[in-house]
Amino acid sequence: MSAEMHKKIRVILADDHPVVRDGLAAMVNQQPDMEVVAEAGDGDTAITLFEERKPDVMVLDLRMPKRDGLAVVQRVMEINPKARLLVMTTYDGDEDIFQCLSHGAKGYILKDAPRQEILSAIRAVSEDRPYTSSTVAAKALQRMAKPSLTERELDVLELVAQGRSNKDIARRLSITEGTAKTHVKSILTKLDAISRTEAVAVAHKRGLIRL
Amino acid sequence: MSAEMHKKIRVILADDHPVVRDGLAAMVNQQPDMEVVAEAGDGDTAITLFEERKPDVMVLDLRMPKRDGLAVVQRVMEINPKARLLVMTTYDGDEDIFQCLSHGAKGYILKDAPRQEILSAIRAVSEDRPYTSSTVAAKALQRMAKPSLTERELDVLELVAQGRSNKDIARRLSITEGTAKTHVKSILTKLDAISRTEAVAVAHKRGLIRL
């Protein structure tokens, strides 16, 4: 504990891969101005730990068991609108970036980023400064120009992505085949796709659907 | 250098995420019986480093720039059939597992595995003992019962997954639409799918296609 040290940045890590947590923890704890105060392997414990430890920053993976990163962002911002969250993930789809940032995450960074960039991001977010690399920011802006799908359309899209026919989709959603077609047509228009299969490809690339 | 130490297990890490390499390196170097002798961020340097350093084990990620994990497995086994490779990845699709193991990887482990399991796997593979968790092994066995797609079918499947029509696929592959249909039909049969969109979903789950 040196004299010039004021207070370390207190960090919580939330990622379901022990290896990634170890890597981040090692990086962070090596810095004189920051320390890891807790680690979570799933979304629920991330939320609990955030409330208990009130860290300066929480680093969040998007894909996690129990509750995914986006859900954690929503819940935590609800509990504490001043929370400083840095999303760190491998997914660079428009939708993920857009959703996280518009729900209040202060930063979004990709896992293949170099060590220095990750540390810079943590520092920035801890001071309540937004951090987003130019490529990520560009995607968020792109996304803003695109039409959003409605909830129902997302329901339909999911079934389309599973390879269901319009008739099948209609049965599962308790609507007529005609209505299912209407939704699919609207999805095709919004995603600028010619066929349902292309729509699935586009939706996948944008991060509108998982798996 | 203590007296009871004979020789440490020399490990190379190949993963495009600096964070993951750090995490693994920290774990490995903390063990008295192993050490990291090199790290690679892409497939090409993984191969080069393997030849130069001749490690006891190389831990390989599947998704890497320049050359993916499977390609590295193939090339390294070609250079040195006695190579001991441990594939470590987030993908648990039949196809990835099957391909890696049948091309000679000694182990396959998922990134969300606990620390101890990862270390056990590295030790096992370093001694030329195969390591595969029961769930992973089960998938490899499942895959063996399934028909393989031919090269041409994989070409077609990729285009189908992009949302191309039969006509479009035919044009791109310089075949007639009828032939494209024949391939698609055969793909549907082999993947046990009713529609092309379902085929894409199945192929994706199995790891037959990326993105």
Add this chain to the structure above:
DNA sequence: TTCCGCCTCTCTCTATCGGGAGAGGTTCGC
């Protein structure tokens, strides 16, 4: 050589898909 798997092509036929154009009902916010 003979067989077999793969790739190619052809034909027919039906179901499904996707474009186009409405229209009635709801629940919002203004």
Add this chain to the structure above:
DNA sequence: GCGAACCTCTCCCGATAGAGAGAGGCGGAA
């Protein structure tokens, strides 16, 4: 109260997809 967006339903119609049944050529393996 009045749009506006959303969900629902309805028609028509041409294009595409998928099932079924062959068949020829070409390569490698037995």
